[in-house]
Amino acid sequence: MTGYPDSVLNLIESFKKLPGIGEKSAERLAFAVITDMEKDDVESLSEDLKKVKNNIKHCKICNHITENEICNICNDKSRDSKTICVVEDPKSVIMFEKLAVYNGKYFVLDNLISPLDKIGPEDINIENLINRIKNEEIDEVILAIKPTIEGETTSLYILKLLEEINISNKSDKKLIVSRIAHGIPLGVDMEYIDSLTLELALQDRKKVS
């Protein structure tokens, strides 16, 4: 006997399925739904949840989340279609788009290679990237994957595949493959930098005079 009506108990259990929501937070949210929120807002939340789960799929071209067959970014004619930025998940695309520093196209991997989790090279959706490179006019592929063990393994694997394409490519025009720079972020105290980042920053040092 907890004093809660059944429907409130169910709602609390449902809220607890969301990440970072424990018992106390779920109770607080349930009370907000009962007492503080407008009925319209609750209805909207309820509908939006269902719509997102039912309507969101992956773009046939770049694998980013979309409501249509092809996402807005792939459909955008004003963007540079000769550059593909390879990222590890849709969140990365959102982050790039928010910061508005890139105007090319994307390719979203399904996973990063991780033998411990039994995720091999065949599970990362790489064929679609290779097909795009073979069939579209691509000048450059930018690898923008986080520099963890899984990320680096995946980057190296993709790099090797793309080198093979370049070797078997008989034309003069070779595909450029680049990697985003890893190093010290701006505005950060040097004492808080981890050793791997510092090592990468030293390796990738630039001659300035």
Add this chain to the structure above:
Amino acid sequence: MTGYPDSVLNLIESFKKLPGIGEKSAERLAFAVITDMEKDDVESLSEDLKKVKNNIKHCKICNHITENEICNICNDKSRDSKTICVVEDPKSVIMFEKLAVYNGKYFVLDNLISPLDKIGPEDINIENLINRIKNEEIDEVILAIKPTIEGETTSLYILKLLEEINISNKSDKKLIVSRIAHGIPLGVDMEYIDSLTLELALQDRKKVS
């Protein structure tokens, strides 16, 4: 242009209506709905939200939240129906029930008196409590309202009303009115106690030998 499909943007906005959920948390929750959560769990959350908002009403007797006309606690014949504990909101009832230290009935106020917020004695649902005291066989009313300015004002107001009932009551049996004790909680370092609590703890001191 944020890179989000419209339905995801809508869901993020809806999540932000919940208390304590800002932009970043809402985005994280939306991504969890898209990628991590089972479809069934999302459907349940969606349905539970609607059910709670549509079905939860207030008990006709005690004003606690319930799905029926009368709540489970008021319907429970095994409870002591001669004692009413007056609390400020349904959350307090839940808290009492969880700690399982009280076996009487409850009465939930609509508000605490707060002149600054234009909440007067007529807005706290006090008539229903008075009617219960006049019509049921009540031995004791326990005031369990938090000791803030609004809480104390409300407690004093209710105390005065109940004294008037006792004065006009011609029978020998008088209504007992009590207040939960305020003081130092167990297991707390004295240095962290605020002055108001310490003052109440001194005022309510008990002779022990």
